[in-house]
Amino acid sequence: MGRLTTHVLDTANGTPGAEIEITLFRHTSAGLIPITRSLTNQDGRTDSPLLEDSNMEPGKYQLQFNTAQYFIRQGIQLDDIPFLDDVVIRFGINDRDAHYHVPLLVSPYSFSTYRGS
Numbered sequence: 001m002g003r004l005t006t007h008v009l010d011t012a013n014g015t016p017g018a019e020i021e022i023t024l025f026r027h028t029s030a031g032l033i034p035i036t037r038s039l040t041n042q043d044g045r046t047d048s049p050l051l052e053d054s055n056m057e058p059g060k061y062q063l064q065f066n067t068a069q070y071f072i073r074q075g076i077q078l079d080d081i082p083f084l085d086d087v088v089i090r091f092g093i094n095d096r097d098a099h100y101h102v103p104l105l106v107s108p109y110s111f112s113t114y115r116g117s
Contacts, residue, residue, distance in 0.1 A: 002097045003052035006063060007045040012107035013074065016044025020070045024050045027060035027090070035061075056096040063089045063102060071108050078108060087111050 004024075008017030020040045025032040035055075038046040050063075068082040084106070093100055101116035 001053040002056040002093075002095065002099060003049040004056065004061075004093070004100045004102070005046065005049050006102050006104065007043070008040050008065060008067075008104045008106060009044060010070075010074075010107070011105050011110075012071075012076070016040070016042065017067075017070060017104070017106065018042045018044060019073070020044075021066040022046065022050075023064045023066075025062040025064065026057075027062060032062060051093075056093065058092075058094050058096060060090065060092050063091075063104075065089075065104055065106070067104075067106050067108075067111075076108055083109050084111065089113050091115075 008020050010017045017040055023037045024035045026035055036050055041047055065087045067087050068078060068085040071078060089102060091102060102113060103116050105112045
């Protein structure tokens with residue numbers, strides 16, 4: 001069966017993004033439905049997949065990473081209104097049997113993502 005995983009890399013410090021809160025939502029006609037909330041471990045990964053097995057349903061999803069709080073804990077001075085507060089990545093799952101890996105590379109002022117393996 002398929003699974004959805006993620007990890008966070010702090011490109012400003014060259015380290016894994018540890019203890020970043022992540023919320024996974026599913027997009028429906030009724031709006032965003034929260035599915036799970038996780039915290040990254042010391043390797044910048046979640047301890048278990050965000051979705052797997054029978055929970056892997058085709059559809060539109062959103063990952064929200066609380067990055068501003070992470071950078072504040074790292075001692076980085078951010079503006080009162082951070083340039084990047086929560087980083088949101090919207091993506092689709094088509095194959096319930098595939099592995100979808102959605103990493104986040106982030107600094108206080110930029111981010112990127114890709115479909116990993």
